[in-house]
Amino acid sequence: MKFQKTAFLIFLLFFTTSWCRSQEVCNKVTASPAIRPAAESMDQYLSLLTNKNVGLVANNTSLVGKIHLVDTLLRSGIRVVKIFGPEHGFRGNASDGDRVGNATDPETSIPVISLYGDHRKPSSGDLSGLDVVVFDIQDVGCRFFTYISTMTYVMDACAEKGLPMIILDRPNPNGYYVDGPVLEPKYRSFVGLHPVPIVYGMTIGEYALMVNGENWLMDGMHCNLTVIPCSGYTHSSRYQLPVKPSPNLPVMESVYLYPSLCLFEGTSISVGRGTDKPFTMIGHPLFHEGSFIFTPKSVPGVSDNPPFKGKTCYGQDLEAAAAGIKENGRVELGWLTGMYKYMRGRSEFFTPYFEKLAGTARLREQIESGMTSKAIRRSWQKDIRQFMKIREKYLLYPDFQNHL
16 A cells, blocks of 8 residues: 555656656736737727627627726717626626525626526526627636537527627637537536536637537527637637636646646546635645655635635646646646546545536546546547548647547
């Protein structure tokens, strides 16, 4: 047993170090000056909103430069009459899992309708009086990040109502690769609505075109959709987010690690919620041999009641490994399979939520059977190749070189 513990720790240390091909790590989130989100190209969409009652789906990432889109539109004479807020709320300051209610935005006095909790799809009444709906939210290109689900429900509602919808596209910081198991319909949920891999390599505008074009809306309906493209972006870009896309992705390292580490949310392992850098670490109170120590605590507006609150967790700091993922792009399974081997028999490892995140029961079965990460990855490739053919039809920007 002692040999197994030592071998596993050596594996984690070697694996993390091998990813770090550079000592430079992004400690500050800075915008890439060569890439401009669609919201900044106001000449492309203001005419579509003039003299119309506008509904805006937005959050704290909906910026035109350093000014919020809603303020920019109001200053331009556009009538924004309703705002719709996703998970974490319109201003992006709600904790993970918080059910944000309807409210009035104190800065603009515009009513805000929450699209999280039990009310994820706008009702016909919510859309009453609107002439057009504008969607502008920064995505991170990961299937279980809920903004693409919110967008899909808004598209559904607009299609039913016959309302046009405009998406102001934004670059995808994880748009330079495609990886992970493809979701099976049986495991469809708010953290995965469509048969796509964990990382799908599309901007949110491209994704919306795919949802429309592949008849994935309710009853095969089609939304009257317009996508305003970004400028200067390609799928080889490494876009640095100007603001954090959610409270628990505060730095670029967490954005790069998120597709790999979010699978741990369906296990007994902590990913650092309740620390200053969630999604850059893994740990558990029983993993005493871990080289990194952290103690989750309540962080208002981020994690009110994180796993293992007030308990010392032992594990690994993976922040430096983000450099390798940024360079090469992949969903890394080594941390997951390694922690399972170590924790097996010490506590329950998987929870029922794991299948929803993975989009399949097969990944859990493969890990429990002792299949290697390399073999598991091989099992994804056929489905990924099929998805790539679908994806190709909807790309608005030059693609990366296919690495499959």
